[in-house]
Amino acid sequence: MKYDLLNLVEQGGCSAKLSASELQKALDGLPKIKNKNLLVDIETHDDAGVFKINDDYAIIQTTDFFPPVCSDAYDFGQIAAANALSDVYAMGGQVLTALNIVLFPAKLPMEILKEILRGGHDKVIESGGVIVGGHTIADDIPKYGLAVSGWIHPDNIITNSDAKPGDILLLTKPLGTGVAIAAKKVELGEIETYNEAIETMKQLNMHASDIMIKHKVKCATDITGFGLLGHALKLAQASEVSIKIDSQQVPALNKTFELIEMGCIPGAAFRNLEFVEDECLFENSVEYNSKMLLVDAQTSGGLLICSPPEAVETMKKELIAKGYEQTAIVGKVIDKDDKSVFIS
Amino acid sequence: MKTIDVKGLKCPLPLIETKKALKQLPNNEALKVIIDNEISKNNVIRFLTDNGIKSEISKNGNVFEVIVNNHNVDLENVEAEKYCTIDPPEKDDYVILFGKDRLGEGSNDLGFVLAGALLNTLKEMDNLPQKIIFINSGINFVLKGSPTLLALNELEKAGVELITCGTCLDYFDKTEEFAIGRISNMYEILESMTKAGKVINI
Numbered sequence: 092m093k094y095d096l097l098n099l100v101e102q103g104g105c106s107a108k109l110s111a112s113e114l115q116k117a118l119d120g121l122p123k124i125k126n127k128n129l130l131v132d133i134e135t136h137d138d139a140g141v142f143k144i145n146d147d148y149a150i151i152q153t154t155d156f157f158p159p160v161c162s163d164a165y166d167f168g169q170i171a172a173a174n175a176l177s178d179v180y181a182m183g184g185q186v187l188t189a190l191n192i193v194l195f196p197a198k199l200p201m202e203i204l205k206e207i208l209r210g211g212h213d214k215v216i217e218s219g220g221v222i223v224g225g226h227t228i229a230d231d232i233p234k235y236g237l238a239v240s241g242w243i244h245p246d247n248i249i250t251n252s253d254a255k256p257g258d259i260l261l262l263t264k265p266l267g268t269g270v271a272i273a274a275k276k277v278e279l280g281e282i283e284t285y286n287e288a289i290e291t292m293k294q295l296n297m298h299a300s301d302i303m304i305k306h307k308v309k310c311a312t313d314i315t316g317f318g319l320l321g322h323a324l325k326l327a328q329a330s331e332v333s334i335k336i337d338s339q340q341v342p343a344l345n346k347t348f349e350l351i352e353m354g355c356i357p358g359a360a361f362r363n364l365e366f367v368e369d370e371c372l373f374e375n376s377v378e379y380n381s382k383m384l385l386v387d388a389q390t391s392g393g394l395l396i397c398s399p400p401e402a403v404e405t406m407k408k409e410l411i412a413k414g415y416e417q418t419a420i421v422g423k424v425i426d427k428d429d430k431s432v433f434i435s
Numbered sequence: 436m437k438t439i440d441v442k443g444l445k446c447p448l449p450l451i452e453t454k455k456a457l458k459q460l461p462n463n464e465a466l467k468v469i470i471d472n473e474i475s476k477n478n479v480i481r482f483l484t485d486n487g488i489k490s491e492i493s494k495n496g497n498v499f500e501v502i503v504n505n506h507n508v509d510l511e512n513v514e515a516e517k518y519c520t521i522d523p524p525e526k527d528d529y530v531i532l533f534g535k536d537r538l539g540e541g542s543n544d545l546g547f548v549l550a551g552a553l554l555n556t557l558k559e560m561d562n563l564p565q566k567i568i569f570i571n572s573g574i575n576f577v578l579k580g581s582p583t584l585l586a587l588n589e590l591e592k593a594g595v596e597l598i599t600c601g602t603c604l605d606y607f608d609k610t611e612e613f614a615i616g617r618i619s620n621m622y623e624i625l626e627s628m629t630k631a632g633k634v635i636n637i
Contacts, residue, residue: 277448354454354482358446361478379485 094203096159096167097276099196099232112366131182131250138178138313139241141248149245153178155315156192156236160272160390161289164203168210170292171235174315174391176218179241180300181313181394183249186218186241191225194234207235218297249303251322252329253310258424259403260334263299263415264291264393266319266384267347273357274350284346291344292391298413299394305409306402314392318363320385320432322395323422324370327431335422335433338381342417347387351380359388370431377434385434397424437464442471442498449475450482457488457503468501476501527562528632533573538637550576550637554586563595564635566627569616570600573637578612587615600624 124132130149131141139153155175159167172189179186191211195204215222215237271288274280296313303311310330312322319341327334363386373382393415398406403420410418425433439456441449453468460466470476476492476499483490483503491502537546538553554576557563567590569577576583577599591597597616604610604618628634 273447277445277451279451354447354451356447356450356478356482358474358478361481364481 094164094199095162096164096203096233097162097272099199100158100276130245130248138181138251139184141182141243141245143245147244149243149248150187151179151182151184151241151243152239153241154192154236154238156194156234157390158232158234160268160292161285162275163289164206165210166289166293168207168212168235169214170210170289170391171207172211172214172237173293173295175237175239176214176220177296177313177315177391177394179239180296181249181251181311182241182243183247183300183304183308183311184241184243186215186220186239186297188223188240189215189220190238191222191227192234192236192238193225193227194230194232195227196231196233197229199233203233207233211235211237214293214295217295247304249308249311250329251310251312251326254326254330254332254334254397254424255310255399256332256424256426257400258310258397259400259420260323260336260422260424261396261398261403261407261410261418262314262319262341262393262421263296263396263410263418264294264314264389265342265344265347265417266314266387266389266392267344267350268292268389268392269318269357269359269387270347270350270355270384271344272390274355277355279353279355280350281346284344284350287344291393294391294414296394299396299410299415302406302409302413303394303396306398306406308396308398308402310397311394313394314389316359316363316388316390317366318360318386318388319392319395319421320367320371320434321363324367324431326395326397327424328370330424331427333425333428333431333433335425335435336385337422338377338385338434340419341381341385341421342419343384347384348380351383356383357388360386363388367432372430372433374433374435382434393418395421436467436502438467438469440469441475442469444475446472446475447478450479453479453501454482466503468503470499470501471497473499527564529562529564529635530566530568530627530631530633531557531564531635531637532628533567533569533576533637534571535637536572536575547575551583551586553637554583554590558586558589558593563590563593565631566596566598567616568598568600568624568627570603570624572607574599574603574607574609574613577615578609579614580612581614584615591616598624598627 128143130143139151141149141151143149161167268288271284275285312326314322323334360383407418439452441452449470493500537543538549539546598619601618
């Protein structure tokens with residue numbers, strides 16, 4: 092029997108992430124841990140933590156897991172793994188080891204779990220890393236992800252806090268995976284849009300990361316649950332700059348706008364909008380549907396790269412050649428202004 | 436009124452169904468949406484608000500009814516401008532009656548300070564009253580030199596009607612000192628109270 096994993100996700104599976112503003116309430120007031128070897132901590136809301144071992148090595152640690160975002164178990168395993176590995180790539184690192192994090196209902200056949208794990212395993216192999224173990228808990232709704240360790244030379248860390256006015260913003264994957272998953276859940280839209288979403292979510296950010304390293308990029312982030320605007324906002328705040336986004340240039344999965352126009356807007360998009368809107372200024376020309384795309388929660392989204400202007404065209408060409416076919420210039424970094432993100 | 440029942444539908448189907456119904460609805464017809472999921476309800480409301488469509492919500496147990504009375508907004512051509520400004524606070528369906536110049540019983544001086552604090556705080560509320568009515572010694576708030584004039588001025592600017600009892604001003608011989616809002620009669624005062632959804636009697 093073929094199980095559709097999306098049917099196991101609770102009603103209102105409006106993305107599983109806690110809202111950023113709610114999360115902040117829980118984090119506020121926790122003691123700040125300082126350590127001279129902690130090179131990147133949670134202060135700047137970066138993608139992963141970085142801890143220096145010696146002058147040549149720093150360890151990157153990150154974790155991510157979530158309930159099914161697609162119907163097929165093998166796809167789900169690959170996507171959850173690609174998403175967890177992405178944080179290492181966003182920092183410019185190499186993957187070393189990964190641990191499986193599994194929550195799985197006792198009542199479901201183990202073949203499904205096997206397929207999920209096979210998906211995760213394949214992506215970790217593709218990344219050049221190894222799975223060294225994991226932990227499993229019985230839970231009604233399956234959840235899967237990885238805890239990942241990577242390494243990087245301490246001088247080459249790519250953070251979200253080093254954007255410079257003048258940098259050009261590249262986005263390596265199309266937006267709309269949140270919308271596409273929501274549509275599949277309620278059987279709307281075309282299967283092509285969903286399939287395209289699955290392919291982009293499975294794609295590792297590894298080659299994009301290699302290209303960033305080659306061009307000595309200092310600042311980037313990956314686009315996930317807080318949407319393009321949420322992650323752009325965090326990057327702007329951490330770097331103490333402002334960002335301009337040209338909504339017309341932002342790539343989207345085929346027919347995403349048709350789905351948004353139908354009202355297929357996942358709850359996470361509304362939460363993200365609430366989180367960012369005080370710090371964003373939308374020009375009058377930005378249509379409602381574009382605005383909702385920019386806050387659509389992404390799973391295993393692309394990298395948002397701050398490129399020095401002279402390198403941007405070459406990088407774009409290389410990214411496209413390496414399979415990030417919809418890579419686009421979506422904006423630029425400007426001096427800090429009264430808002431953090433300006434959208435035209 | 437057209438009614439759609441989206442109970443039990445997975446998010447974002449309630450929003451999809453609401454939007455579909457709105458598009459098909461004649462301009463002067465109202466729409467009722469029945470939702471049993473709070474998140475979906477919030478998303479629908481947010482969507483309507485974002486698109487300049489007013490709605491009313493009522494709750495019965497776990498079931499929400501969202502009523503859209505006037506959706507005479509072109510959904511295709513909503514101006515983005517609307518999202519950049521903060522909407523003026525909504526006025527709710529209630530009036531406040533100041534029958535005396537103090538809040539609570541005990542110390543009159545404290546009561547006067549507290550009443551002033553109430554008016555100051557009121558202007559910060561999301562839902563403002565439609566009207567504030569001053570009778571008997573309540574008129575002291577609207578006289579020259581009253582510490583509450585500043586707060587009342589802001590409330591008036593936000594669209595709250597300030598109505599003072601003319602007979603009361605005459606009785607205390609304070610008509611000359613009347614400083615804000617307008618003077619009216621028992622007929623209007625009574626009508627305001629009977630028509631309001633709720634009267635808060637201070």
